[in-house]
Structures are given as C-alpha cells and as structure tokens.
Amino acid sequence: MNTQDDIDIIVSEVGPRDGLQSIQRSMPTPMKHRWIAALAHSGLREIEVGSFVSPKRLPQMADAAEVVGEAVKLSGVTILALVPNLKGAERAFAAGARKVTVPVSASRAHSIKNIGKTPEEAVAEVKAICAMRDADPRQVRPGVEVGISTAFGCTMEGPISEDWVIALAERLAEAGADSIGLSDTTGYANPAQVKRLFRRLRRTIGEKAGGGHFHNTRGQGLANVVAALEADVTTFDSSQGGLGGCPYAPGASGNIVTEDLVFLLESMGLRTGVDIERLIAARGEIAAGLPGETLYGHLPDAGLPKGFLPAASRKRSLA
Amino acid sequence: MNTQDDIDIIVSEVGPRDGLQSIQRSMPTPMKHRWIAALAHSGLREIEVGSFVSPKRLPQMADAAEVVGEAVKLSGVTILALVPNLKGAERAFAAGARKVTVPVSASRAHSIKNIGKTPEEAVAEVKAICAMRDADPRQVRPGVEVGISTAFGCTMEGPISEDWVIALAERLAEAGADSIGLSDTTGYANPAQVKRLFRRLRRTIGEKAGGGHFHNTRGQGLANVVAALEADVTTFDSSQGGLGGCPYAPGASGNIVTEDLVFLLESMGLRTGVDIERLIAARGEIAAGLPGETLYGHLPDAGLPKGFLPAASRKRSLA
Numbered sequence: 001m002n003t004q005d006d007i008d009i010i011v012s013e014v015g016p017r018d019g020l021q022s023i024q025r026s027m028p029t030p031m032k033h034r035w036i037a038a039l040a041h042s043g044l045r046e047i048e049v050g051s052f053v054s055p056k057r058l059p060q061m062a063d064a065a066e067v068v069g070e071a072v073k074l075s076g077v078t079i080l081a082l083v084p085n086l087k088g089a090e091r092a093f094a095a096g097a098r099k100v101t102v103p104v105s106a107s108r109a110h111s112i113k114n115i116g117k118t119p120e121e122a123v124a125e126v127k128a129i130c131a132m133r134d135a136d137p138r139q140v141r142p143g144v145e146v147g148i149s150t151a152f153g154c155t156m157e158g159p160i161s162e163d164w165v166i167a168l169a170e171r172l173a174e175a176g177a178d179s180i181g182l183s184d185t186t187g188y189a190n191p192a193q194v195k196r197l198f199r200r201l202r203r204t205i206g207e208k209a210g211g212g213h214f215h216n217t218r219g220q221g222l223a224n225v226v227a228a229l230e231a232d233v234t235t236f237d238s239s240q241g242g243l244g245g246c247p248y249a250p251g252a253s254g255n256i257v258t259e260d261l262v263f264l265l266e267s268m269g270l271r272t273g274v275d276i277e278r279l280i281a282a283r284g285e286i287a288a289g290l291p292g293e294t295l296y297g298h299l300p301d302a303g304l305p306k307g308f309l310p311a312a313s314r315k316r317s318l319a
Numbered sequence: 320m321n322t323q324d325d326i327d328i329i330v331s332e333v334g335p336r337d338g339l340q341s342i343q344r345s346m347p348t349p350m351k352h353r354w355i356a357a358l359a360h361s362g363l364r365e366i367e368v369g370s371f372v373s374p375k376r377l378p379q380m381a382d383a384a385e386v387v388g389e390a391v392k393l394s395g396v397t398i399l400a401l402v403p404n405l406k407g408a409e410r411a412f413a414a415g416a417r418k419v420t421v422p423v424s425a426s427r428a429h430s431i432k433n434i435g436k437t438p439e440e441a442v443a444e445v446k447a448i449c450a451m452r453d454a455d456p457r458q459v460r461p462g463v464e465v466g467i468s469t470a471f472g473c474t475m476e477g478p479i480s481e482d483w484v485i486a487l488a489e490r491l492a493e494a495g496a497d498s499i500g501l502s503d504t505t506g507y508a509n510p511a512q513v514k515r516l517f518r519r520l521r522r523t524i525g526e527k528a529g530g531g532h533f534h535n536t537r538g539q540g541l542a543n544v545v546a547a548l549e550a551d552v553t554t555f556d557s558s559q560g561g562l563g564g565c566p567y568a569p570g571a572s573g574n575i576v577t578e579d580l581v582f583l584l585e586s587m588g589l590r591t592g593v594d595i596e597r598l599i600a601a602r603g604e605i606a607a608g609l610p611g612e613t614l615y616g617h618l619p620d621a622g623l624p625k626g627f628l629p630a631a632s633r634k635r636s637l638a
Contacts, residue, residue, distance in 0.1 A: 158626030188624040190586035191545045218624075219579040219617030220586075222542040226510045230549070260538040267509035267539075298538030305507040305537075307477030 187217020211235030472507030506536020530554025
C-alpha cells in the first residue's frame with residue numbers, strides 16, 4: 001500500500017536483485033553502489049538491492065550485506081532485500097534492510113523445486129520472520145512483505161486456482177506479513193485475470209493487499225499494469241533496462257522495464273516521483289558495471305513525446 | 320463496430336499495407352497473395368491489403384489493385400484498402416475492395432505535410448467518397464471508414480486538443496463515414512487518454528465510433544488496448560510480426576504485433592476467431608517473401624502458456 005503523499009504510485013526497482021541474479025556474470029560491488037545511488041537520485045522510492053541466499057547458489061548476490069549497508073545511507077528511498085527464509089531475514093535486518101520481501105509460491109511443484117518447502121512450510125517461515133520483526137529493537141519496525149509467485153500460472157502446474165491464491169494470501173496475512181503482493185513469475189497473466197485477482201485480494205485482506213510484479217515474457221507486462229491500476233494497485237516492481245533479459249527472444253525482457261513503466265504512469269497523470277531524464281542517465285551505470293550487457297526498453301530510444309509534462313507539474317498547473 | 324456473432328473483437332490485420340509500406344524493398348506480388356491467404360486461413364476477419372496511393376510515392380503498393388483482386392476471392396474475411404482521396408477510392412472499389420479506410424489527420428501540420436490538404440479539405444474528400452459509395456451499383460454497399468490520425472498527439476504539433484478530435488469525428492460522421500476510429504500514429508497515447516477519448520467518441524457519434532490503431536513506439540501499445548477495451552472498443556489494427564519497423568528506430572511505424580494482440584485478447588476470454596498456431600505459421604510467408612526481414616513479437620518466441628485455452632473453447636466448456 002502506498003502511503004507517500006507526494007506520489008500516487010510506488011515504482012519498486014528490482015533490477016539490482018532480480019536483474020543481476022538473472023545473468024551469469026557479477027557486477028562488481030562498487031559498481032552496484034554507483035548504480036543504486038543513480039537510481040535513488042532519479043527519485044525512485046523503493047529499491048530491492050540484493051538477495052540473501054546461499055552464495056553458492058547465486059554468487060552474483062554474495063555481496064548483499066555490503067550492498068545493503070551502503071544503500072541504506074541514501075536518503076528518501078526504502079531499501080529492500082529478498083530473503084528466502086528466516087536465516088536470510090536475519091542477515092538482511094542485520095545489514096540494515098528496512099524491508100524484506102519473501103517469495104512464497106502458490107504452485108506446490110514450483111515451491112518445492114525452488115526452495116525445497118511446501119507453500120504451508122513457507123507460510124510458517126514467514127510467521128517466524130514476522131516474530132523476529134516484532135522483536136526488532138530498532139525504533140522504526142522493519143517491514144515484511146510477501147510476493148506470491150506463480151500467482152497467475154506456473155510452467156510446471158499450468159493454471160493455478162484463484163481460490164488457492166487468495167486462501168494463501170489470507171494465511172500469510174494471519175502469519176503477520178505487512179503486505180502480500182502477486183507475482184506473474186512466468187509471464188502467464190492476462191489483464192482480465194489481473195484485475196479480478198487483485199480486486200479479490202483487496203476484498204479479502206484489505207490494506208494488506210500489496211503490489212504487482214509482472215514479467216514481460218509474452219509482451220503483456222504493461223497491459224497487466226493497466227488492469228492492476230483498475231483494481232487500485234499502487235505498487236509495481238520493475239527492472240531498469242529490463243536487465244536480466246529473457247531466455248527467449250531479443251526484446252523479450254523478463255521483468256517489465258522501469259523506464260517504460262514510469263513513462264506509462266507519468267503520462268497517465270500518476271505521480272511516481274521519478275525524473276525520467278535522470279532515470280535514463282542511470283542506465284549508464286549498468287553499461288559501466290556490465291559492459292556489453294543488453295538493455296531493453298522503448299522509451300530510452302524513442303524519447304519523450306513533444307510537449308510531454310510529468311504528472312506532478314500537470315497537477316501543479318491545475319492547482 | 321463489431322457485428323459478428325461468433326467473435327467478440329475484430330483484429331484488423333494491417334501488415335500487408337502499413338507493414339509493407341514502411342520498409343524500403345517490395346514483397347513480390349505472388350508472395351503477398353500467399354501471405355494474405357495464410358493470414359485469412361488463421362481466422363482473421365479483416366485484412367488491409369494495400370494502399371491506393373501514387374506508385375511514385377510508395378512503389379511497394381503499386382500492385383494494390385492486383386492484390387485486392389486476388390484477396391477478395393478468399394472467404395470469411397473482409398478486404399480493406401487504404402485510400403488517401405477520391406481517386407484512390409475509385410480504384411479501390413473498382414478492384415473489388417469491400418471497405419476503404421481514409422486517414423484524416425487531426426494535426427493541421429501533419430495533414431498538410433502528409434496529404435497536402437487541411438483537415439477540413441480532407442473531410443470534404445471523405446464526403447465525396449461517401450457519395451460515390453452511395454452510388455455504388457453492388458448489392459452490398461461497400462464501407463467507408465476513417466481513422467483520425469495523430470488523434471493522441473503529433474510529432475510536429477505536440478498535444479492535440481481532445482475537443483478538436485471529437486469535433487472532427489462529428490464532421491466525419493455527418494459527411495457519411497460508416498465508422499470513425501482513432502489512431503495513435505506517433506506512439507504518444509497513454510491509457511488514461513485512450514479510455515477518456517474513446518468513451519467521448521462513443522457518447523458523441525454512437526454506433527459510428529470505430530476502432531483503435533495503436534503504435535508501440537514507446538512500448539505502450541497493448542496497455543492502450545486494455546484501456547480501449549474498458550471503453551468498449553471492439554476493433555483493433557495490428558501488424559503481423561510488427562512488420563515495418565523496429566519500434567525503436569526514428570520514423571519506424573511500430574504497429575502493435577498481431578500475435579501478441581491476439582494472445583492478449585484470447586487470454587482475456589475475448590474471442591477473435593484466430594487460431595494462434597496458424598497465425599504464427601503465417602510468419603513463414605513473410606520470411607519467404609522478404610528474406611531476412613526482422614520480425615517482432617514476444618508470443619512467437621515464448622510460446623503459449625501451459626494449459627492455455629483459446630476463448631471460444633473456454634466459452635463452450637462453460638455452456
């Protein structure tokens with residue numbers, strides 16, 4: 001849920017986590033610092049900077065504690081980290097993360113393959129993380145958000161029961177999660193389903209209904225964002241330059257592209273707080289840290305439309 | 320307006336016109352025939368097969384009469400041609416086209432540059448075309464549809480007044496056009512604007528409100544389709560393989576991709592009549608007719624989701 005007064009929508013940048021973990025080589029730690037600082041400088045309010053998983057499994061994320069420790073010094077931005085379990089959450093909070101995001105898969109097959117746990121065991125892990133959060137000595141309690149992955153379908157199981165996704169969200173809310181969002185991990189979601197499922201999520205768990213995490217595997221990413229906006233979703237994950245790509249085709253990025261998402265929202269009159277020129281400039285830090293890496297996105301190449309005004313300045317001119 | 324009972328949305332394929340006219344080399348006429356036949360075989364209900372303009376200006380379209388003459392032999396599909404003026408419409412009807420589409424630009428600067436006429440002069444031309452239509456001796460009267468180009472913004476003029484777009488649509492309806500659609504020629508449209516303008520169009524000209532023609536220049540094409548669906552638009556133009564341009568390159572057409580559009584609609588439960596496998600197979604005819612030409616689209620590379628059911632079979636299983 002978005003509670004920031006000067007913006008309408010939170011764009012939660014996941015490139016330093018989801019993008020970097022999807023490519024084979026590692027970005028050097030000082031380059032990560034520079035990129036994250038440039039992203040924060042563009043006005044993004046949330047950045048997911050790393051993943052506290054085994055460095056054997058994801059060596060690109062081995063420096064997560066160091067990256068978080070540096071990123072939390074930036075002002076005006078909430079620093080998130082992905083954690084698969086209690087141990088990861090301990091490390092993330094110790095490093096200073098203000099919020100952790102825990103993936104819980106709705107697909108039983110995907111859950112077992114991905115984290116070696118059933119969805120029910122994953123809910124128990126979230127409960128343990130929330131207990132740790134409640135015992136956190138810091139003045140401002142850190143946040144625990146959950147993203148229900150494969151919420152719109154699974155490459156192993158195919159369609160996923162919507163009743164089950166909602167029941168899982170309820171259990172996660174009872175377990176103490178601050179917000180529960182829905183992730184289209186596999187690029188299976190369609191706008192009708194997105195609108196229906198997010199509306200039902202809000203009816204069921206109210207203010208704990210979280211954001212949307214869409215992939216662009218089949219080109220439907222921003223179409224799904226429009227549908228989610230119809231269901232009053234106010235937080236969206238995206239990755240600068242669609243970093244991390246997609247195993248499929250040229251142009252078929254994995255995560256939706258932050259530049260195109262911000263342009264979509266701002267052109268609709270929805271304030272993101274992001275300065276598009278600065279956001280585009282931040283792409284240079286990826287080019288510096290990962291020379292030759294393919295970046296995606298239409299807006300950076302097409303440029304802004306003639307006479308384009310960001311949402312905030314249009315609102316000011318109406319005031 | 321869609322009046323076909325067994326489908327919910329008309330996907331109007333414009334690749335053989337908008338796609339082919341946007342690239343420098345020409346597809347040989349027999350290859351056009353094969354491609355158009357393959358598109359019709361996939362179940363598409365409308366195909367815009369050529370443009371009756373000066374062959375000096377667009378040599379790729381010099382065979383328009385021959386292409387129309389062959390295409391109208393195909394059953395179950397309406398064959399359209401683009402015509403810039405009365406002379407073009409005469410040639411199109413003589414060739415057997417069932418419907419002509421006339422571009423009328425809302426931007427004065429664009430209109431003069433593109434067709435050497437003011438928007439008011441273009442309306443007069445539409446009126447003359449409609450008079451000719453009314454005198455057509457064929458049993459089934461041919462159709463005259465207008466697409467208002469630069470309806471959402473113009474690279475020369477910047478923002479375009481929405482009041483003016485609606486006033487222009489009213490004049491075109493009075494001039495006798497059967498339907499008036501809105502075209503985002505420049506990739507400037509955003510979903511909020513699309514929903515607002517199409518709703519207003521329908522309130523103003525009722526059943527004459529036509530379809531949406533979106534470009535993907537800034538990656539917003541399918542997002543705008545979702546917004547138009549919210550405004551009850553039932554016809555959308557698109558181009559197979561996004562033929563005719565990398566959406567990134569300056570001047571490229573960047574039509575939305577038919578394969579991704581059909582997937583969007585079918586996955587939402589909206590029947591298009593199109594068999595996706597056959598549609599993807601038709602790409603082979605482009606490869607044969609224009610070897611090496613780049614094709615776009617996410618779905619052809621990613622494939623259908625596991626357990627995917629087209630809209631018609633889902634409706635049947637519910638019946």
